[in-house]
Amino acid sequence: MEPAENNHPEEQKTLPRVVILATGGTIAGAAESGTEAGYTSGKMGVDAMIDAVPGLTALADVRGEQVASVGSQDISFAIMIRLAGRINELFAAGEADGIVVTHGTDTMEETAHFLNLTVKSQKPAVMTGAMRPSTAISADGPLNLYNAVAVAADPKAEGRGVLVVMNDRIHGAHSLTKNNTTSVETFLSPVNGLIGTVIYGKTAYFRGPFRKHTHLSEFSVEGVSSLPRVDVIYACADMPADLVECSVARGARGIVIAGDGNGNMNAATIEAAAGMAAQGIVIVRSSRVPSGTVSRNIEVDDDRLGFIASDELNPAKARILLMLALLKKRSPAEIQALYYSY
Ligand code: GLU
Secondary structure (H helix, E strand, O other): OOOOOOOOHHHHOOOOEEEEEEEEOHHHOEOOOOOOOOOEOOOOOHHHHHHOOOOHHHHOEEEEEEEEEEOHHHOOHHHHHHHHHHHHHHHHOOOOOEEEEEOOOOOHHHHHHHHHHHOOOOOOEEEEOOOOOOOOOOOOHHHHHHHHHHHHOOHHHOOOOOEEEEOOEEEEOOOOEEOOOOOOOOEEOOOOOOOEEEEOOEEEEOOOOOOOOHHHOOOOOOOOOOOOOEEEEEOOOOOOOHHHHHHHHOOOOEEEEEEEOOOEOOHHHHHHHHHHHHOOOEEEEEEOOOOOOEOOOOOOOHHHHOOEEOEOOOHHHHHHHHHHHOOOOOOHHHHHHHHHHO
């Protein structure tokens, strides 16, 4: 007997192929009970995570790969480089229409920014995570994963750089930052605003990212196995200036100051940092303030002292841009230009 014809063409529609690259984090975390605050990150494997989301396979042809199993406080540049390499490989081989990376929220913004600078495709690469472990009452992971797959499967997400989907919001990698230690509404994009929303898989976009990213980025992880050391020094009242010297003595080629206000630091630290800048150490002024930009020559004479202003990037992201920038010889003016472009 001939096989029966399918009279429901919509059932034959090919689903977009979405690969989920899991790295651990609270989304895969497990606690002793549903109300236990203490838990261990990265306990659940990617297949169990996929199985825990009803309706996921109706959105996309989904498969998972375990790239790492760590809380994101333990995400290393080795893992970030591996992730970027795998995403580039999957897209270049035409094996995925979209990719979701599951990740802890602590350093999500850093990996998102790193991937935004090193993924070489316009196809959607979307990160997600959870604030509550998989065993918690009202765990947020399954809906976040559902929404992330919906965005990764959505052609309208293409060309918007690396996106982060959490709690119904679509953030751009450039702008998002973790803002609350426990709330499910932890991510904000305070400088440039949200890219869009995704409600039970239904997407809406308000804007594209404004800065260069992914296929337009000049940075690459091709042949890169490690990155130059760049330290972040947190500015505070009466801070000791010798932190700058300690960093350089330990091998830092650049220092990001998480400055107070508009990237400020006390006079002693300015003097120590200027001494280092004169020796070719790159000094970037960012801010410990969660919102706003850091501009050149406001209270600090960057032109005279040879400092760089981080513009829109917070200290953690300013550090990542500088680490990638230092893979090549660049003048301070060229490095400053990068902070205005990315
Ligand atoms: N420390 C955990 C992590 O980043 C907690 C944050 C989370 O995943 O929500 O993996």
